[in-house]
Amino acid sequence: MDRRSFIIGAGTLAANVQLGPRLEAEKPEVADGSCRVAAYYFGNYHLDERNIKAHGPAWTEWNLVKAAAPRFPGHRQPRMPLWGYEDESDPRVFEKKIAAASASNIDAFIFDWYWYKDGPFLESALTDGYLRSANCKDLKFGVLWANHDWYDIQPAKMAGNQLQFAGGIGREPFEAMVDRLLELFQHPSYLLVGGCPYFSIYELYRFVQGLGGVQQAALALEQMRRKARALGFPDIHVNAVTWGVKLLPGQNEISNLPELLDRLHIDSTTSYVWIHHTEFSRTFTTEYRDIQTEYEIYRATAAKAMGRPYFPNVTVGWDSTPRACQTDNYRLGDYPFTSVIVNNTPEAFRAALESAKSFAIGNLPLKKRVITLNSWNEWTEGSYLEPDTVNGLAYLDAVRKVFGRA
Numbered sequence: 152m153d154r155r156s157f158i159i160g161a162g163t164l165a166a167n168v169q170l171g172p173r174l175e176a177e178k179p180e181v182a183d184g185s186c187r188v189a190a191y192y193f194g195n196y197h198l199d200e201r202n203i204k205a206h207g208p209a210w211t212e213w214n215l216v217k218a219a220a221p222r223f224p225g226h227r228q229p230r231m232p233l234w235g236y237e238d239e240s241d242p243r244v245f246e247k248k249i250a251a252a253s254a255s256n257i258d259a260f261i262f263d264w265y266w267y268k269d270g271p272f273l274e275s276a277l278t279d280g281y282l283r284s285a286n287c288k289d290l291k292f293g294v295l296w297a298n299h300d301w302y303d304i305q306p307a308k309m310a311g312n313q314l315q316f317a318g319g320i321g322r323e324p325f326e327a328m329v330d331r332l333l334e335l336f337q338h339p340s341y342l343l344v345g346g347c348p349y350f351s352i353y354e355l356y357r358f359v360q361g362l363g364g365v366q367q368a369a370l371a372l373e374q375m376r377r378k379a380r381a382l383g384f385p386d387i388h389v390n391a392v393t394w395g396v397k398l399l400p401g402q403n404e405i406s407n408l409p410e411l412l413d414r415l416h417i418d419s420t421t422s423y424v425w426i427h428h429t430e431f432s433r434t435f436t437t438e439y440r441d442i443q444t445e446y447e448i449y450r451a452t453a454a455k456a457m458g459r460p461y462f463p464n465v466t467v468g469w470d471s472t473p474r475a476c477q478t479d480n481y482r483l484g485d486y487p488f489t490s491v492i493v494n495n496t497p498e499a500f501r502a503a504l505e506s507a508k509s510f511a512i513g514n515l516p517l518k519k520r521v522i523t524l525n526s527w528n529e530w531t532e533g534s535y536l537e538p539d540t541v542n543g544l545a546y547l548d549a550v551r552k553v554f555g556r557a
Contacts, residue, residue, distance in 0.1 A: 186511050188554050189259040189293065189342065190252065190536060191423065191526040194276025197240035201272055211238075216530045219473035222481035223435045226491065228472060230530060233538035239528075245280035248537075249290045252527070255536075255547040256554040259291035259342045260527060261351065266296065266328040268320045282338070293342035294335060295351040295392070295423075296328075298358055320361045322371065329375045336379060336387075344388040344419075345518045348379065351390040353423065355411060365414050372415055393420045393457060394427030409458045420453065421462035422446075424525040424534065426469055431490035433483065439468065439495035443503055450510060461514075462521040463507040467546060468495035470533025491533065497542060501549035508553060524550070 195202075195212035202210050213236040219229040237244045252260065260281070265272035281287055298320070320328070335341060336348040343349065352358055362368040372389060379387045391412060412420070422428065429445035431437045446464075453461035471487035483490060504522075511520045528535050536546045 185517075186508055186520045186522050186554060187258045188256060188522050188524060188550065189261045189291075190257050190524040191263060191295065191529070192260040192276070193263045193526060193529050194239060194273045194280075196236075196528065196530075197238050197273075197275050197280070199273055199275065212531055215473045218477055219531075220477050222472050222475075226435070226472070227541070228470070230470075230473075230533070230535075231540040232530070233540055233543060240275040240279040242280055242283040242285070245276075245284045246286050248527070249281070249284055249286050251538075251544075251547060252536075253286075253289040255544075255551040257290070257524070257536075257547075257550060259293055261293045261295050261342070261349075261523065263297040263353075264294045266298075266320070266324070266331070268324045270324075270327070271331070287340050291340050291342040292338075293349040293351070294332065295353055296358075297353045298361075299354050300357075322362060322367070325362065325371055329371075329378065332375075333378055333382065336384065337382065344521065345385070347384055347386045347388040347418075349388050349390060349521075351392060351421070353392050355391050355393075355415070355417075359411075359415075365411065369415050388418045389416065390419045390421055390462070391415075391417045392423050393453075394422060409456070412457055412459060417459060419460040419462055419519065419521075420457050421521075421523050422449075422464035423523075424469070424532075425464065425466040426489075426492075431483075433490075435481075435483070435490060436493045437469075437490045439492050439499050442466075442469075442492055443499075443506075447506065454514065460519050462519075462523055463510050464523045464525060465500070465503045465507045466525040467500055467534040467536060468492045471531065472533075473531040487532075497545035497549050500546055501553060504549060504553040 193212075197211060198209065199211075206214070216229060216232075217236070221228050234247065239245060239248075262277050262281075264274070264277070277292070281292055332350065341348055359365055359368045362371050376387050376389075393408065425442050425446040428449040429442050432441070446466075450461065450463055469489070469492040471489055472481065472491065474487040475481065482488065507522050511522055515521075524536065525534050526532075526536070528537050530537075536550070538544050538547070
């Protein structure tokens with residue numbers, strides 16, 4: 152299909168969308184071109200049939216945001232969105248997100264994209280919100296296949312939570328997923344790296360497990376690449392989020408992660424969030440600067456250790472307490488009962504962005520100079536760029552200033 156004419160849906164720009172004169176007036180005219188900035192987008196702020204079945208009519212992740220309460224002295228909860236508790240599947244709502252992101256020099260949203268054995272989950276943020284927006288040409292989009300097990304953690308109990316959807320999928324649902332991805336790749340706003348559609352995998356081992364082994368997984372990816380080449384793309388840029396990676400019990404095909412990346416022909420790696428590479432303090436709070444320092448130690452050697460380019464990540468913060476049962480006494484444990492990152496001020500975030508930019512310019516070729524941000528809207532994990540009632544647009548301002556135009 153001709154990429155130039157591929158359009159999914161159509162939207163109408165809402166006349167009443169107001170971002171404020173500052174964002175409009177200060178948008179620079181000429182692109183710096185030094186880095187491309189892509190923010191992860193978690194799409195659970197709209198109605199979905201699976202959530203309705205599990206939690207009842209009208210449930211969205213906003214329910215957890217509203218119900219959050221302070222869990223210890225000085226804890227800032229609930230967090231309140233400046234724009235209100237909006238429905239992201241409404242294209243007029245998404246037009247405001249796109250306009251704010253683009254004005255802040257964010258180049259793309261990477262959607263946390265779910266596909267289980269029986270098909271998609273939480274896809275309406277992308278298909279009904281972003282793709283039907285009138286201004287989606289102003290912001291690229293890519294896909295992170297969030298192929299982790301989905302547990303009922305809305306909210307979570309420390310004693311254990313029910314598995315709802317298994318992350319590993321077999322060959323038939325994988326092929327159905329590929330067909331859908333190939334449609335998305337052809338959209339004129341799809342994110343390309345070196346001319347190739349960007350496709351990221353959250354849990355490599357879960358992917359291998361679902362396909363039945365490394366050889367089968369490698370073959371499935373190669374067939375996916377062939378289909379993309381048949382559509383006129385040079386290839387697919389396959390990225391791996393390397394965290395908590397494990398080799399499957401009893402398997403003897405590979406002995407280490409770099410070998411797995413080689414066998415699957417992974418093009419690059421990145422991170423979803425800093426805390427995947429760090430340790431919290433054993434208290435209710437952990438300093439942002441301490442987590443940043445630990446992460447940057449990992450960042451410094453990631454490319455050499457993995458044998459391929461590493462796209463640096465910058466994380467806004469961390470507070471997953473909204474996902475913990477609010478009626479239980481809060482104590483530290485496994486996710487989401489973790490320490491909370493503090494002093495992640497807009498100024499500290501801006502310093503972290505400067506560090507990531509310097510790393511990317513010094514270590515990545517121009518066409519592969521990508522920086523990932525966690526995130527646009529992880530409200531229930533306390534890591535979001537969207538404006539709230541306390542900081543307003545300050546985090547978006549930080550991105551705009553660091554990645555401003557010449």
